[in-house]
Amino acid sequence: MLQKFLATGFAMSMFGGLAMAQDSTKTSALAITGNADVYYRYDFAKKGNNLTSFTNSHNKFELGMASVKFDYKTSKVELVADLGFGKRAEDFSYTSTGATTAIKQLYISYSATSWLKFTAGSWATHVGYELVDAPLNRNYSMSYMFTNGPFLHTGVKAEATSGKSGFMIGITNPTDYKYVPDGVMDKKFVIAQYSYAASDAFKLYLNYVGGQGTDTTKSNQFDVVVTSKLSDKFGLGFNGTLNSTKTYLGKDKFDDAKSWWGSALYVTFDPVSYFGLALRSEYFSDKNQLKYATGTANGAKIFATTLSANFKVDNLTLIPEFRLDNASEQIFSKSNGSATKSAASFLIAATYTF
Numbered sequence: 001m002l003q004k005f006l007a008t009g010f011a012m013s014m015f016g017g018l019a020m021a022q023d024s025t026k027t028s029a030l031a032i033t034g035n036a037d038v039y040y041r042y043d044f045a046k047k048g049n050n051l052t053s054f055t056n057s058h059n060k061f062e063l064g065m066a067s068v069k070f071d072y073k074t075s076k077v078e079l080v081a082d083l084g085f086g087k088r089a090e091d092f093s094y095t096s097t098g099a100t101t102a103i104k105q106l107y108i109s110y111s112a113t114s115w116l117k118f119t120a121g122s123w124a125t126h127v128g129y130e131l132v133d134a135p136l137n138r139n140y141s142m143s144y145m146f147t148n149g150p151f152l153h154t155g156v157k158a159e160a161t162s163g164k165s166g167f168m169i170g171i172t173n174p175t176d177y178k179y180v181p182d183g184v185m186d187k188k189f190v191i192a193q194y195s196y197a198a199s200d201a202f203k204l205y206l207n208y209v210g211g212q213g214t215d216t217t218k219s220n221q222f223d224v225v226v227t228s229k230l231s232d233k234f235g236l237g238f239n240g241t242l243n244s245t246k247t248y249l250g251k252d253k254f255d256d257a258k259s260w261w262g263s264a265l266y267v268t269f270d271p272v273s274y275f276g277l278a279l280r281s282e283y284f285s286d287k288n289q290l291k292y293a294t295g296t297a298n299g300a301k302i303f304a305t306t307l308s309a310n311f312k313v314d315n316l317t318l319i320p321e322f323r324l325d326n327a328s329e330q331i332f333s334k335s336n337g338s339a340t341k342s343a344a345s346f347l348i349a350a351t352y353t354f
Contacts, residue, residue, distance in 0.1 A: 031071045037064035037088070037134035039349035047333040049325070049343035051292060051302075052147040054088050055140070064088045064134055064349070067104065078109040080121075084132075092132050092151055095176050103178065104132065105152075115161045119170075122154040122178050126168065126193045127207045127223045129239035129266065138268055138278030139308045140319045140349040145241050145262040145284065148291050149221065150175040150209055153191055166195040174213045184214045200229040216248035237266035245290060258288035274313070280306045294329040301328040319349040 040061050043049050048058035055062075065088035070081045082105035084092065093101040107121025130137050130146040154177060157170025170191045173180050180187065189211030196204045203226070210220035223241040230236060240263040246254035262284040270276035286292050287299040294300050308321040323345050325332070330339035 028072065028074045031073075032068065033071070033354065034066070034068040035133055035135045035351060035353040036066040037140075037349060037351040038062065039064060039140060039347050041345060041347040044344045044346075045333060045335045045340075047335065047337075049332045049345065050141075051325075051331070052144055053142040054091055055142070055347065062087065065132075067133060069105075076111050078111075079107075080109075080123075081106050088132070088134070093178070094151075096178055100178060117159045118156070119159070120156045122152055124152055125150040125209070126191065126205070127209055127221065128241065129225050129237055129264065134349065135317065135351040135353045138266070138276070138310060139280050139306050140321050140347060140351075141306060141323055141345075143239075143262070143264055143280065143282050143284075144291075144302060144304065145239060145264060145282065148260065148262075149223070149241060149243075152176055152178070153189070153209075154178045155188075155191075157191065164197050166193075166197075168193040168195075172211075174211065175209065177214065181214055187212050187214060203227045217245050218248070218254060219243060219245040233270050235266075235268040235270075237268075239264045239266075243290075258290055260284070260286045260288065260290050274311065276310045276312075278308045278310065280304075280308075282306075292331055294331055296329060298329055300331050302326070302331075315353045317351045319347075319351065321347050321349070323347075 038061070039055065041055055041057050043058040046058060048056065050056050054064065063086050065084045065086040067082065067084045069083070072079045083102050084104045085102055089104060090101050092104060096103070103122065105121070105123045107119050107123050109117055109119040111117045124132060128146055128149050130143055132151070134140060153170070153172040153175065155170055155172030157168055159166065159168045168191070172189045172191055174184070174187050174189055189209060192208040194206040205225040207223040207225070208221065212218045221241060221243040224239070226238045228236045242259060242261040244257045244259045246257050249255055262282060264280055264282035267279045268276060282304045284302045284304070287301070289299040292300050302325060304323065304325045306321060306323045308319050311318040325343045327341045330341050332340050332343040334340045
């Protein structure tokens with residue numbers, strides 16, 4: 001009932017407002033931006049140990065993603081078509097096939113007032129600290145929380161701002177689905193966010209996504225992101241997330257909820273404009289083996305440390321990176337094929353923006 005009410009309300013607000021917005025094309029502007037990334041990764045066990053997104057290779061030169069974003073704005077309406085090509089884009093759009101894998105984002109927004117905006121289409125998730133576009137992250141490899149959280153949402157949402165605070169609520173397809181498979185068309189998710197931006201020194205985001213998936217599960221995920229720019233040289237970030245999932249047993253009954261959770265601290269240091277360091281320390285707990293099967297009675301707890309350098313020349317950034325993952329269970333492989341609790345890797349990536 002709540003989902004149907006939200007969907008009807010969004011539709012009436014958007015299309016009713018659009019009918020009255022006769023001046024929405026008086027001013028217009030088209031912005032075209034883009035980026036590209038490539039990388040080389042070496043796993044010290046020579047096994048390609050990698051349980052996170054986008055860097056599943058060993059001793060290979062790899063293409064990441066080439067992106068181009070078209071952003072057309074009038075005084076009331078905005079159209080965004082954000083396209084990506086390459087393995088990174090395909091992994092991001094893993095539920096899609098064919099040409100639709102290239103659509104990272106495609107949405108239309110209508111600003112009813114200076115403080116209220118409605119959006120319909122598909123967009124990258126609000127959950128988490130990291131983003132799909134490599135140049136927008138200081139570390140090149142991704143966190144366990146990014147990998148196991150939502151990637152994108154397709155539906156409608158409303159965003160309201162008041163002073164330093166903002167609120168968003170929406171109704172969408174099941175997580176990561178641009179097109180929902182036949183037979184599960186009635187499944188919907190609710191998304192929400194509260195944000196507070198006092199200044200660059202303190203920004204807070206409280207995020208939620210929950211609903212019934214295309215399979216037999218129902219999930220709720222709560223997420224918090226805090227960022228702080230301590231000075232021109234130092235920055236801090238924190239991301240914590242908790243996912244609770246139930247499996248349908250039949251006759252309107254679900255089993256007991258099982259969960260996974262994680263937290264990460266991000267530290268950046270930029271002594272000069274052309275060089276900086278980024279340290280990510282992440283703890284990921286999967287005690288119920290919802291994400292990583294261990295072959296034992298115990299789920300894995302993973303502590304991962306990633307140190308990245310950023311060398312900048314104009315719009316080009318070179319990122320040499322060292323990563324060490326330690327787990328409570330033997331979920332990685334040694335060079336001889338036997339199981340082990342740790343993995344180490346080195347990569348060097350290049351990103352470019354325009």
